[in-house]
Amino acid sequence: MRSAELTVDTGGRRVVDITDEVRSFVSQDDRSGLLNVFLPHATAGVALMETGSGSEQDLDEVIERLVPREDRYAHSHGSTGHGGDHLLPAFVAPSLTIPVEGGELALGTWQSVVIVDPNRENNRRRVRLSFLEG
Secondary structure, three states: OEEEEEEEEOOOOOEEEOHHHHHHHHOOOOOOEEEEEEOOOOOOEEEEEOOOOOHHHHHHHHHHHHOOOOOOOOOOOOOOOHHHHOOHHHOOOOEEEEEEEOOEEOOOOOOEEEEEOOOOOOOEEEEEEEEEEO
């Protein structure tokens, strides 16, 4: 297994495309297997979605409806609404697995790998990439 860790500055953005960084990691050789992408954070997730077509704004709106930034959560440390940030991984998992074929991500035409991060109190995210040849 080959692994690497990226540090990504989400800069307060809810959706950050990391496809290029992930693609660079798997293209280091021409092997096939599975890539696991993992965020070791309690308030962020990773997903596959179309980017650049307005979907990022649509996802922002959905997250705001699901977990509004209001003072309603039992988990109440941090800024108003931060308790809702801790609910996000129940909807957007902290990991995903992507097939790799000959050193290339086997993504669909419009799929991008994104970090989904509603937490305004932590802009530095670690992303663990683990490639298992198979």
